[in-house]
Amino acid sequence: MNVTVKFLGGAGAVTGSKYLIDLGNYEFLVDCGLFQGPKELRERNWDDFPMALNQLEAVVLTHAHLDHIGYLPKLVKQGFKGPIYCTEATAELAKILLLDSGKLQEEEAEFARKKGYSRHEIPQPLYTMDDAEAVFPLFVPQPFDKPTSIHPGVDLTYFHAGHILGAAIVKIVIKGDSQTKRLIFSGDLGRFNDxxxxxxxxxxxxxxxxxESTYGDRNAPTNKPEEELARAIRDTFDRGGLVVIPAFAVGRTQLLLYHLYQLMEKGKIPKTPIFLDSPMAIETTKLYLDFHTDHRLSAMLEEEPEHAFRHPQLHYVQKQEQSVALNEFRGKAIIISASGMATGGRVLHHLFHRLPDERNGVIMVGFQAEGTRGRSLLDAAPTLRIYGSDISVKAKVYHIEGLSAHADQSELMAWAEGFSDSPKRVFIVHGETESAEALSFKLKEELGWNTVIPQYLESFVLFEGI
Structure with a gap:
């Protein structure tokens, strides 16, 4: 048996992860991500899939972020009907994210039609919400730490990766005629002290x-982000202001809820209303309750009547009219709303109403990409364009680092040092060029590993005659 891999994404870029494994009589895909970011990458989503889909027999997912699952609706729309393996929490989280992605695809196509900027007379979405729903029956949820056979001689096991709820390291064991081989896919690795x-x-x-090499060229700040968060909140409350925190619905919001609850319980910030104004974030938070053994808060959730996701100060804002009503709220409060870079979502109307008041505070809690409103806020822009108006930025803007869900370079190296034997070959994937090259160099210099940085659509022979 010969085994090959073809890199259909996640190579030379930090999105679009897709690794096609071919055993000759069985082909499967590890991850099926959407290309995001620059236009030249996003245009790949519209290309024909580079193989006949009747030859593709399964998909194995590492976790539910769109750059790892977001192409699934198009794959199914083009004819894929095989099983999609993932952890139990990933299956439920993927449903939330894929439906939202389908909705955004539809809205973007409609916006392009209205504005007339598409080269197509009637712009079409990459896929729709109905296309997203067509994926759900194909999910085959798996527990952690328990091997399952996905094909004769091919076993799959999921191990905790951190990063987000349900995220996994994938182990594929291939039993050939004469040898057994192990393929390990890191997926996206989380922090060791999350x-x-x-x-x-x-x-x-x-x-x-x-x-993965997302943060292969940098280390996280050594500061204590919860202490900085507390100072920013106290500072804003001392001015008589209200706090707005743009935050991603998956992962970042739940971490914020945990820190805010701990800070209140320890008396480091006053007990004031927290409004979670993001339907997706609310759905995701409920999954932490459903899958409480998949994270570290299981004892808290089982034993305490009040906890980070349920206490008198925390208010879940589901309906649009409830969200709008918050514009009239006066007094000390914390509003957490998506999106994390202020590119869209309900957070925009909170910023629209709160930015002109110098008493208020806006806390940015993650990386802000070039060209986003979040980046403009960090760059001290005097105004921010929202809903077609230039809004004065009088509120104080804070930036809290250290809340990333990605392992940094030192943690990636610590994880690599956990291998008792050096892998025969290490593919450095899911990172920009600088990050991939920096991690590759460290692994070669410090561990003597044989590293390769693959390119888009490049193929390799992994094993011959096993």
Whole structure:
């Protein structure tokens, strides 16, 4: 048996992860992500899939972020009907994210039609909400730490990766005629000291390793982000203001809820209303209750009548009219709303109403990409364009680092050092060029590993005659 891999994404870029494994008589895809970011990357989503889909027999997912699952509706729309393996929490989280992605695709197509900027007379979405729903029956949820056979001689096991709820390191064991080989896919690795999620599982052996390099060229700040968060909130409340926190619905919001609850319980910030104004974030938070053994808060959720996701100060804002009513709220409060870079969503109307008041505070809690409103706020822009108006930025803007869900370079190296034997080959994936090259150099210099940085659509022979 010969085994090959073709890199259909996640190579030379930090999005679009897709790794096609071909065993000759069985082909499967590890991850099926959407290309995001620059236009030249996004245009790949519209290309024909580079193989006959009747040959593709399964998809194995690492976790539910769109750059790892967001192409699934188009794959199914083009004819894929095979099983999609993932952890139990990933299956439920993927449903939330794919439906939202389908809705956004429809809205973008409609906007392009109205504005007339598409080269097509009637712009079409990449896929619709109905296309997203067509994916759901194909999910085959799996528990952590329990091997399952996905094909004769091919076993799959999921291990905790941290990062987000349900995220996993994937182990594929291939039993050939004469040898057994282990393929390990890191997926996206989380932080070792994340207060919510388990640290990435240390894997002792791999013949071939796919290792992410998102933050392969940098280390996280050594500050205590919860202390900075407390200072920003107290500072705003001392001015008589209200706090707005743009935050991503998956992962970042739940971490914020945990820190805010802890800070209130310890008396480091006053007990004031927290309004979680994001339907997706609310749905995601409920999954932490449903899958409480998949994270570190299980004892808190089981034993305490009040906890980070349920206490008198926390208010879930579901309806649009409830969200709008918050514009009239006066007094000390914290509003958490998506999106995290202020590119859209309900947070925009909160910023629209709160930015002109110098008493208020806006706390940015993550990376802000070039060209986003979040980046403009960090760059001290005097105005912000929202709903077609230039809004004066009088509120104080704070930037809290250290809340990332990604392992940094030192943590990636610590995870790599957990292997008792050096893998025969290590593919450095899911990172921009600088990040991938920096991690590759460290792994070669410090561990003597044989690293390769693959390129888009490049193929490799992994094993011959096993």
């Amino acid at each position: 207060p919510l999620l388990f640290p990435p599982t240390l894997i002792p052996k791999a013949d071939i390793l796919w290792m």
